Amino acid sequence: MDLQLIESKFKANRWRFTSSARQIVDALINQNVFISAYELEALLEEELNVTTVYRTLEKLQKLKLAHEFQGKWKWCENPKNEVESHHFLICERCDNAEEIFLDYKAGIADQLAREKNFILTKVHLGFLGICKSCHGKK
Numbered sequence: 001m002d003l004q005l006i007e008s009k010f011k012a013n014r015w016r017f018t019s020s021a022r023q024i025v026d027a028l029i030n031q032n033v034f035i036s037a038y039e040l041e042a043l044l045e046e047e048l049n050v051t052t053v054y055r056t057l058e059k060l061q062k063l064k065l066a067h068e069f070q071g072k073w074k075w076c077e078n079p080k081n082e083v084e085s086h087h088f089l090i091c092e093r094c095d096n097a098e099e100i101f102l103d104y105k106a107g108i109a110d111q112l113a114r115e116k117n118f119i120l121t122k123v124h125l126g127f128l129g130i131c132k133s134c135h136g137k138k
Contacts, residue, residue, distance in 0.1 A: 009063050020048055024056045025065075033095040034072035034088075067099070069126055074099075085123040091131035098131075 006025060010017040027043045028035070035043075037053040044053075057073050060066035067074050067086055074088075077099040085105050089098045109120040 006063075006065065009065070010059065013059070013063070015059055020046070020052050021056045021059075023048070024053055025060070028057075028060070028066060028073065028075045031074065032097065034069055034074045034090070034097050036072050040073070069097075069124065087123070087125045087127065089131065090126050090128050091134055092128050093130055093134040093137065096131050096133070097126075100127075 003022065003025070007017040010021070023044050023046060024040065027040055031040075037050055037057060040057075041048055041050050041053050057066055057068070061068055061073075065076050067076055067088075069088060074097055078101075085102075087100050087102050089100055090096070105120065105123055108123065112118040112120050
């Protein structure tokens with residue numbers, strides 16, 4: 001991802017794209033697993049307050065550049081995807097997380113509206129299993 005593009009998105013929201021934010025983005029981009037703010041903080045060479053890490057992650061999520069799932073974060077694999085529903089294949093052995101795109105929200109939304117009078121706005125699911133790289137490993 002182009003850091004200048006990220007910086008311009010920050011500026012458009014009147015946020016500063018600090019050197020700390022840059023380090024957090026670099027570290028997050030290089031992960032293929034969901035990672036907690038504390039784990040991310042530990043990866044960074046510079047002493048950062050975990051609050052700074054959380055605030056940066058929340059900004060990245062608002063910009064649709066990062067995803068949060070069960071208290072952990074991952075860089076968005078397709079930032080041009082504007083849909084509100086995100087789904088992930090998460091390997092229980094290696095923790096690899098892959099963003100996938102499934103088109104079933106309308107069917108679920110219709111059923112929830114009919115049966116529960118519930119208006120669905122977004123879906124955020126993780127499918128746990130064993131990835132193709134780990135199939136043969138013990």
